[in-house]
Amino acid sequence: xxxxxxxxxxxxxxxxxxxxxxxxxxxxxxxxxxxxxxxxxxxxxxxxxxxxxxxxxxxxxxxxxxxxxxxxxxxxxxxxxxxxxxxxxxxxxxxxxxx
Numbered sequence: 421x422x423x424x425x426x427x428x429x430x431x432x433x434x435x436x437x438x439x440x441x442x443x444x445x446x447x448x449x450x451x452x453x454x455x456x457x458x459x460x461x462x463x464x465x466x467x468x469x470x471x472x473x474x475x476x477x478x479x480x481x482x483x484x485x486x487x488x489x490x491x492x493x494x495x496x497x498x499x500x501x502x503x504x505x506x507x508x509x510x511x512x513x514x515x516x517x518x519x
Contacts (some may be wrong), residue, residue, distance in 0.1 A: 425468035429461040462495040
C-alpha cells in the first residue's frame with residue numbers, strides 16, 4: 421500500500437518542529453489555537469486517521485471511535501480532556517465572579 425496516509429508530524433523537518441514547539445508547546449498555557457495546531461499535526465478529525473465505529477444514535481464519545489494510528493488516538497483524547505477541563509474551569513470562574 422504505497423498510498424498510506426502520513427501524519428503531518430511525520431513529514432516535518434527539525435526546523436519546523438522547533439518553530440512549532442516554540443509557538444505551541446513552550447507557552448505557559450495551551451490556548452485554543454495551539455490545541456488546533458497540535459490536533460492538525462496528528463491528523464485528528466481526518467477520515468484517514470479515524471472514524472466513528474458506532475451505529476447507535478447518541479452523542480459519540482472516545483469509545484465509539486476507531487483510529488488508524490495510536491498517536492492520533494492519544495492526542496485526540498488528551499485534547500478533549502484539556503477542553504473539558506478548560507470548560508469546567510471557566511464555569512467555576514464564572515460562578516466565583518457572580519458571588
